[in-house]
Amino acid sequence: MLPPLSALRCFEVAAKTKxxxxxxxxxxxxxxxxxxxxxxxEAFVGRQLFVRNNRRMQLTVEGEIYARxxxxxxxxxxxxxxxxxxxxxxxRLVVQxxxxxxxxxxxxxxxxxxxxxxxVQLQLVTDPNGDQSRTDxxxxxxxxxxxxxxxxxxxxxxxxxxxxxxxxxxSSVDDLSSAPLIHTRSATxxxxxxxxxxSPSTARSWRWKRPWPGWGLPSKARYWPDGSSRRDC
Numbered sequence: 001m002l003p004p005l006s007a008l009r010c011f012e013v014a015a016k017t018k019x020x021x022x023x024x025x026x027x028x029x030x031x032x033x034x035x036x037x038x039x040x041x042e043a044f045v046g047r048q049l050f051v052r053n054n055r056r057m058q059l060t061v062e063g064e065i066y067a068r069x070x071x072x073x074x075x076x077x078x079x080x081x082x083x084x085x086x087x088x089x090x091x092r093l094v095v096q097x098x099x100x101x102x103x104x105x106x107x108x109x110x111x112x113x114x115x116x117x118x119x120v121q122l123q124l125v126t127d128p129n130g131d132q133s134r135t136d137x138x139x140x141x142x143x144x145x146x147x148x149x150x151x152x153x154x155x156x157x158x159x160x161x162x163x164x165x166x167x168x169x170x171s172s173v174d175d176l177s178s179a180p181l182i183h184t185r186s187a188t189x190x191x192x193x194x195x196x197x198x199s200p201s202t203a204r205s206w207r208w209k210r211p212w213p214g215w216g217l218p219s220k221a222r223y224w225p226d227g228s229s230r231r232d233c
Contacts, residue, residue: 003044010037011049012074013127015067018057025099026127028107082134085121092121096138099126106139 014023014034024031042049049063059067085092097106102124114122125135144151163170163179170176 003041004037007037007041007044008070009074010034011041012067012070014038014050014057015059015063016071018059020057025103028099028103028126091119092123093137094123094125094135096125096135096140098140101139102126 010023010027010029010033013026014020017023017026020031020034020038024034027034038050045066047062047066048060049066050057051060052058095106106124110122139154141157144153161170161176170179
């Protein structure tokens with residue numbers, strides 16, 4: 001008897017990252033959806049798979065064993081699928097992209113590409129721990145001078161401080177040093193060094209959970225520019 005596959009996938013990614021928010025970014029869903037899927041799986045197997053320890057999620061002993069076996073199973077499924085696709089005559093384009101960039105910038109722009117290139121099978125890889133040797137191209141932040149890589153600049157990114165309309169009053173740049181900075185940290189190869197950037201899950205929490213306790217420094221390509229719940233500093 002198999003558990004829901006969506007719950008298995010959520011657990012497998014959450015087990016790798018040990019962080020529901022990071023797992024949500026990879027899966028392009030909300031952290032609460034990840035938590036719900038984990039609870040569904042725990043109810044199905046009748047075992048606790050995660051425990052919270054000092055605000056960090058840790059696997060139980062049974063969870064560790066289960067995660068290792070699931071990871072192997074998903075790897076075999078991925079390998080079998082890739083072998084099947086590689087034998088197909090349909091051309092395939094595999095694009096590696098950071099989860100937040102895929103969610104807020106790339107995916108909304110894919111409809112036109114797919115319509116003009118219907119003969120191409122497009123696959124997006126958002127898992128930072130995925131096998132990059134199987135990707136055809138990657139959208140990443142950086143200087144562009146990576147070894148053994150041919151790069152082309154897509155845009156020069158901009159960042160600007162944002163604060164909610166109900167947030168702290170900031171009248172000058174000097175005021176930023178005294179207000180708390182809301183940020184997430186990422187250690188993925190494509191975003192290393194950009195540790196003060198809003199992920200989609202963070203951006204959603206900023207939009208709905210007002211007032212913000214501080215200010216943020218998001219990328220122009222990733223934050224939601226409608227201005228309904230924030231103001232430029």
